[in-house]
Amino acid sequence: MSRFISQLACRFHPEASLVEDSRAGDMICPECGLVVADRIIDVSSEWRTFSDDTNSWGNSRVGAAENHLLGSTNLETMIFSPKGTNTIQQPRQISTTDRALKRGYDVTRIMAGRLHLQKRVVDRACECFRQCYESKCVRGHSENAIVAACIYIACRKEGADRSLKEIYPVSQASKTEIGRCFSKIMKGLSEANRLRGIDVTNLIPRFCNNLNLDLTQEMHVRKASIYIVERAKDLCDIQSRAPSSLAAASIYLACLATDERKTLNDIEQVTDVKASTIQQ
Incomplete structure (x- = not known):
């Protein structure tokens, strides 16, 4: 088709580039308006949605993607009655x-x-x-x-x-x-x-962010807290402790080490861990 179109030319203006009217299927000379060819078939994809909404046009020719979390409710087909009748087959109700x-x-x-x-x-x-x-x-x-x-x-x-x-x-x-x-x-x-254990280092960044620290100071507290937790794993048995309690205690110690003025109550508000538990 493209090779056929490239061979078309206006007999009065052979050097002119033809303009395609996609709605009418015509090839028109822009110089004199001569219709060089008509009823040209458009072989490109048709991007019509076939929706009831007349304004809903987009690059979709099919329905919604299948939802594997539900059954086959989105794979049903609507079958309408022949012309001239008023009855329409009702779609299957959702289960x-x-x-x-x-x-x-x-x-x-x-x-x-x-x-x-x-x-x-x-x-x-x-x-x-x-x-x-x-x-x-x-x-x-x-x-x-x-x-x-x-x-x-x-x-x-x-x-x-x-x-x-x-x-x-x-x-x-x-x-x-x-x-x-x-x-x-x-x-x-x-x-x-087959669940893995909660990694305390994943809790620390979010808790530190909720403390509303300065950006530079937050980075220092975060790094110090992670270092404290890693050292605690090597020096003592912390497996029986709750991950949120370990995160709260490490953040509190990191704040003391970096001269950040955060009280136990401040740590308790962002971690929901009691101050007495943090001190233990």
Whole structure:
């Protein structure tokens, strides 16, 4: 087709570059307006959305991508009746399972948004929620507690560690119930049993940022805190301590070492660790 078009030329102006009218399919000479060729077929892709909205045009010729977290509700086809009749075949209603999953995914996204989590963590939490729903391992617990436990598992799997003390305030569920859901998920799902431990060094940068320190001073406190934690692992047994408590204690010691005036109450507010626990 392109070779055919390149051979076309106006007999009055052979050197003129022809203009293509894509709407009418004509090749027109810009000098004299002579239609050199007509009814030319456009072989390029058709980017029509075929949507009911007349203003919705874009580079999409198909429907939405398949959502592996739901069933086949987004792969159905609408079949309309022949012309002249008023009846239209109704689409299949969403199933009870997909409705419950979609509601759980919405709660997961809302809760993850409050924690400022990345999309990969949200997707992992939604996948964990789907597995919990299908296995029925946490039946009887509130939806908020189940979602919070799934987010906690997803954070640990994706290396975006969050403590339960950070998650339960945004979940509207008690920390005890979230812990029970977490234990049942660990027992009911084999994949969840391969969780790595929380890395304290992943908690320290976020806690230091919440202290509202000067940028340079924050870097010093962060580096000193990580160094303190690494040395503590070599010198004593800290495996039995909660990661948030270790992070809080290391930040407090780092503030003392760098002459940063932060009290135990300041550390307690950003880490949610009691001052008495930090001193121990």
